[in-house]
Amino acid sequence: MFSETLRNIDWSFLYLTLHTLLHIIKNWWWLFLPFILWKPATYLWLFWRTELWLKKTFKPILLEIKIPKEIPKPIRAMENVMVGIWQTCYEPPNWIEKWWEGQVTLSTHFEIVSIGGEIHFYIRSHEKYKNSIEASVYSQYPEAEITVADDYTKNVPQDIPNKDWDIWGTDYRLLKENPYPILTYKKFETESEKEEEKRIDPVSALLEALSKIKPGEQFWVQISACSIAEAPAAAFVEEGKKIRDKLAKRPEKPKPKSLLQEAADILISGKPPGEEKKETETMIPPEMRLTPGEKEIVEAVENKIAKPAFSCNIRFVYLAKRDVFFKPNVRLGFGFFANYATQNLNSLVPYGKTITKVKSRPPFSIFDKRRLYLRQRKMFRNYKDRFHPFFPRAGKWPAVFILNVEELASLYHFPSWRISPVPGVSRVESKKAPPPEIPIE
Numbered sequence: 001m002f003s004e005t006l007r008n009i010d011w012s013f014l015y016l017t018l019h020t021l022l023h024i025i026k027n028w029w030w031l032f033l034p035f036i037l038w039k040p041a042t043y044l045w046l047f048w049r050t051e052l053w054l055k056k057t058f059k060p061i062l063l064e065i066k067i068p069k070e071i072p073k074p075i076r077a078m079e080n081v082m083v084g085i086w087q088t089c090y091e092p093p094n095w096i097e098k099w100w101e102g103q104v105t106l107s108t109h110f111e112i113v114s115i116g117g118e119i120h121f122y123i124r125s126h127e128k129y130k131n132s133i134e135a136s137v138y139s140q141y142p143e144a145e146i147t148v149a150d151d152y153t154k155n156v157p158q159d160i161p162n163k164d165w166d167i168w169g170t171d172y173r174l175l176k177e178n179p180y181p182i183l184t185y186k187k188f189e190t191e192s193e194k195e196e197e198k199r200i201d202p203v204s205a206l207l208e209a210l211s212k213i214k215p216g217e218q219f220w221v222q223i224s225a226c227s228i229a230e231a232p233a234a235a236f237v238e239e240g241k242k243i244r245d246k247l248a249k250r251p252e253k254p255k256p257k258s259l260l261q262e263a264a265d266i267l268i269s270g271k272p273p274g275e276e277k278k279e280t281e282t283m284i285p286p287e288m289r290l291t292p293g294e295k296e297i298v299e300a301v302e303n304k305i306a307k308p309a310f311s312c313n314i315r316f317v318y319l320a321k322r323d324v325f326f327k328p329n330v331r332l333g334f335g336f337f338a339n340y341a342t343q344n345l346n347s348l349v350p351y352g353k354t355i356t357k358v359k360s361r362p363p364f365s366i367f368d369k370r371r372l373y374l375r376q377r378k379m380f381r382n383y384k385d386r387f388h389p390f391f392p393r394a395g396k397w398p399a400v401f402i403l404n405v406e407e408l409a410s411l412y413h414f415p416s417w418r419i420s421p422v423p424g425v426s427r428v429e430s431k432k433a434p435p436p437e438i439p440i441e
Contacts (some may be wrong), residue, residue: 044406049102058106059127060386061329062151062374064120064133067142067425071416075185075201077140078413082405084136085225086308088129092229108133109386110412111154114210114219119425121414122149124386143416144294153384156218156319161376166325169317170355171399172337179240180297180346181304183339184410202339204415207315207425209332217320219332222383223345223412225310228402233309240305247298250288293344300345313388314348314411315377319367324397340410351399354379354389 005290085108093103109124125133134146160167172179188200205222213219228236256264290298296406316333341347356379382389390398403411 002298003345022088043184044097046102046117047122049100050104051102053102053104054379060124061127062149063123063125063130063365064147064149065123065137065414066147067121067144067414068103068141069416070143071414073140075413079405081136081140083308083352084139085133085308086227086405088132088136089125090227090229094161102199105226107224107386108295110223110225110408112206112210112221112412113154114213116215116217119207119210120149122150122152129388141401144414149171149216151384153220154218157382160380161373162287162320164321165319166322167317167319167376168327168330168356168378169315169319169376170333171351172314173351173398174401175347176342176345177239177243178236179243179301180304181300181404182346182348182407182410183342184406186406188339197309201415204337205290205414206332206414208335209335211425212330214324216324217318217329219308220317220319220383221333222311222316222386223314223408224386224388225312225403228309230309232311236309240301244298244301246307247301259386297344303409309402309404310408312403313400315354315379315383315389317383318382325395340407351389354399 045112047236069357089106089108092105093101097103106126106129108120108129111122113122123133123137130148137144137146157165161367172306179215188202210219314337316336318330318333321328341349354375356372357377358375359365359369381387384392388397390397
């Protein structure tokens with residue numbers, strides 16, 4: 001039966017069709033090139049222009065903040081600092097600046113570093129933002145001292161990992177969508193508590209752990225934040241509103257019908273346009289039927305989308321000389337970010353595709369050592385150059401997410417000596433004396 005089917009096929013027609021198709025491809029193949037190459041060509045052009053702009057104009061500066069010993073202000077003061085930095089660094093380029101000049105919105109990097117048990121707070125940004133960032137910090141912490149520091153990442157071998165040094169690190173991502181917030185200081189800071197030392201602060205726990213780092217070991221925590229422009233901010237707010245309405249069990253607004261659909265409805269139902277069926281409504285609106293837990297989630301989502309936001313990526317790196325490398329120290333980073341996790345809202349979790357750990361099954365396991373080395377090299381390069389995990393590629397990636405100023409202040413702030421009596425933290429011991437009054441006759 002199969003052989004009979006083959007005999008009945010018109011092979012001349014198939015041959016003619018195939019020959020015609022090959023002839024079209026041979027003569028008109030170039031017609032599809034613009035559609036195929038447009039996306040990579042625009043990406044390479046934009047990458048080239050951005051590289052030229054950064055080399056010509058970008059002058060990075062690393063500021064070290066020595067915090068005062070006594071900080072009577074709550075963590076909310078750091079939120080005001082973040083708002084000032086957000087406004088300072090908010091410079092979205094227009095069409096010409098982006099595609100011709102290569103201008104981009106620059107990120108600010110908040111870093112907590114322990115070098116052999118000595119703990120430092122750093123802010124890395126552009127040189128032109130120096131005065132504005134200092135003003136934002138001094139406005140809330142007038143007793144702090146801010147100095148220009150050398151980049152500490154240059155004080156270790158630049159070919160890590162090598163025979164003398166080892167490294168372990170990971171990037172982080174959000175477990176849920178961006179509008180769901182992580183746990184913030186409003187939940188763990190009891191501002192009504194009179195005794196400051198009774199307040200709870202995850203950063204103080206991190207500093208206590210980092211003070212135990214031994215000589216030859218280093219632990220780096222990096223939070224990169226870029227003020228998001230109008231279009232991404234609008235999309236983020238719109239996403240949050242959709243989640244809010246879904247959680248609040250609000251009915252979706254009916255989509256407008258086309259003229260053809262309205263005409264069909266008139267012919268089928270016989271009713272004039274605009275007359276809709278009235279649905280039976282209960283006396284209690286959907287918002288009033290929410291449980292206390294659901295109300296808390298809706299309120300948290302609304303609070304997040306209401307405040308200025310940053311596009312962020314977070315990572316930590318533990319590196320040390322091989323003779324003192326102690327891998328359980330990586331738990332210091334895991335424990336710190338776990339303090340901001342909630343089951344009903346959001347959490348920061350390690351991003352598996354950049355974590356410096358690989359494991360595969362035979363026979364592919366022969367490449368594990370090489371893959372691990374490449375991940376370690378990439379992690380070290382991304383940290384010291386302050387690149388996001390997928391550089392130079394752009395777009396939406398799991399390890400690049402949105403945090404607002406309240407969340408950022410919860411992750412990076414300055415605890416008081418009473419809350420965190422850690423000897424390794426660089427602090428200002430004495431208060432600044434006000435300038436003497438000059439008598440005027």
